[in-house]
Amino acid sequence: QVQLQESGPGLVKPSQTLSLTCTVSGGSISSGSYYWSWIRQPAGKGLEWIGRIYTSGSTNYNPSLKSRVTISVDTSKNQFSLKLSSVTAADTAVYYCARTPAWARIALFDYWGQGTLVTVSS
Amino acid sequence: EIVLTQSPATLSLSPGERATLSCRASQSVSSYLAWYQQKPGQAPRLLIYDASNRATGIPARFSGSGSGTDFTLTISSLEPEDFAVYYCQQRSNWPPAFGQGTRLEIK
Numbered sequence: 001q002v003q004l005q006e007s008g009p010g011l012v013k014p015s016q017t018l019s020l021t022c023t024v025s026g027g028s029i030s031s032g033s034y035y036w037s038w039i040r041q042p043a044g045k046g047l048e049w050i051g052r053i054y055t056s057g058s059t060n061y062n063p064s065l066k067s068r069v070t071i072s073v074d075t076s077k078n079q080f081s082l083k084l085s086s087v088t089a090a091d092t093a094v095y096y097c098a099r100t101p102a103w104a105r106i107a108l109f110d111y112w113g114q115g116t117l118v119t120v121s122s
Numbered sequence: 123e124i125v126l127t128q129s130p131a132t133l134s135l136s137p138g139e140r141a142t143l144s145c146r147a148s149q150s151v152s153s154y155l156a157w158y159q160q161k162p163g164q165a166p167r168l169l170i171y172d173a174s175n176r177a178t179g180i181p182a183r184f185s186g187s188g189s190g191t192d193f194t195l196t197i198s199s200l201e202p203e204d205f206a207v208y209y210c211q212q213r214s215n216w217p218p219a220f221g222q223g224t225r226l227e228i229k
Contacts, residue, residue, distance in 0.1 A: 047166065047209060047220040062217045063123075096165055107211070107218035108156055110177065112165035 002026040004097050004113035012091075012120050018084040022097030022113055023077070030055045030075040035100040037107065038071060038082045040093040041115070048093075049107065052100065053080055087120045094118075124148050126210050126221035134229040141197040143224045145210035150190045154214040157186055157195045160223075161206045169208075170195060200226075 008020035022036070029036065037052040051061035053071045061069050065084070073080040084091060094117050098109040125148040135141055145155065153173040158166035168177040170186035173193060183198045197204055205228050210221040 046222045047211075049218045049220070060216070064217075098165075104171075104213060106154075106213040106216065108168070108171050108213055109158070109166070109211075110168050112167075115165050 002099065002111050004099065004111060006095060006097050006113045006116040008116060008118070010117055010119060012087055012118060013122050014088055014120055015086055018082070018087050018091060018095075018118055018120070020082045020095055020097075020116065020118070021079050022081070023079050024099075025078070028075075029073065029078045029080065033102050035102060035107075036073070036080045037098045037100060037109065039096045039098055039109070039112075040091075041096070042090075042093045050082065050084075050095075052107070054102075089120050092118065092120045123217065124151060124212050124215050124219055126212060126219055128208075128210060128221035128224045130224060131222075132225045132227060134227050135200055136229045137200050137202055139200050141195075141200055141204070141226060143195040143197075143208055143226070145188075145193040145195070145221050147191045147193075147212060149215075151212040151214035153189050154212055155186075155188065155193045156211045156213065157184075158209045158211065158220075159204075159206050160209065166209060197226075202228075 003025045012018045035052045038050040068085045070083040094115040096115045097113045099111040127146045129144045157170040160166040174186045207223045
């Protein structure tokens, strides 16, 4: 059974860069059968897809965040990571990592991490 | 960008009743519509994909229907554990997007 686990600082100062890592267990991130995404959810609000990466390193980003987002993969550690630059209070949210089967092409999230709360505050 | 509008925002029902949740897309998404359930403090869980296919392990009381722009999630007889927030999500066009959610609460 695949499991995803987010990790990273829970508090980031405004204008700095938010950095999170998702560790995948129970399966190889480099199997080529999946895309790996980041999704966020502000408290009491809906879900926003941030971006995704394939094992080849190919990425897709939400246009609304594209200028500030970088997603990378480390197959040797079975991890993928998110960097979001120039954060403001509006970036405060629970951040999830999630898996998409490759056949689903654009996005279908069949496994999720438990989520990690990131607060942007000085 | 495709916008998904869910209705109602809140649905108040009793266990054993039938729940009908709606999701309308701003343009056709064909059948590329999924439904997720989210309970407080938990990640969303995939229920239905491609409008009508139940994900692995999802009980038969959950069913989905629709195509194009209008979709429905039906829970035939509500169990206590079904009271949660439900989101629809399209994978027809970039970027993938979610509806704003329907809260299913106990009446």
